[in-house]
């Protein structure tokens with residue numbers, strides 16, 4: 059199936075069945091790694107909302123949830139400037155943090171967020187991202203611990219990810235058709 063948003067056409071890329079299966083595996087790893095801990099799971103809005111919801115349903119350890127909102131993309135390009143739009147509401151000092159992203163592309167957003175969170179002295183920070191584009195990554199980010207899928211350097215939408223605000227509300231993930 060294809061998806062059209064404005065002037066762009068997207069083709070099927072990752073089906074929800076596969077996403078669901080992969081999330082179950084990530085959650086098992088998190089359940090093991092954080093046994094006897096109470097991490098704060100922080101979703102990076104907007105894109106992470108679907109992944110965060112599905113992942114948290116599979117996480118069985120005790121945990122808290124919070125959100126932070128940043129944005130940097132316009133059209134299909136990173137503006138390079140990460141803008142914080144909404145901050146955290148929980149004190150994270152001495153707490154274990156799991157940051158939830160839908161996608162790590164250039165790594166700019168994550169680098170900005172990790173540096174910012176570190177100033178608040180958490181006990182640890184790890185990142186879980188559904189998608190990672192290894193060929194687009196410009197930063198070395200040691201905190202990346204849980205990755206759903208490594209993908210090619212193509213623009214994707216669906217399952218939370220948007221193109222200019224549209225396309226977040228699909229179960230499957232689509233890739234730009236060239």
Ligand SMILES: O=P(O)(O)OC[C@H]1O[C@H](OP(=O)(O)OP(=O)(O)O)[C@H](O)[C@@H]1O
Nearest residue numbers: 103104105129130131163164165166167
């Ligand atoms: O690694 P990067 O190149 O920084 O790209 C990744 C970021 O870009 C997207 O956010 P966006 O700014 O589009 O906001 P959104 O989540 O509201 O769509 C995505 O959700 C990540 O946070």
Ligand code: HPA
Nearest residue numbers: 163212213214215219220
């Ligand atoms: O490929 C992408 N799709 C949607 N949003 C994004 N933000 C960074 N990369 C992407």
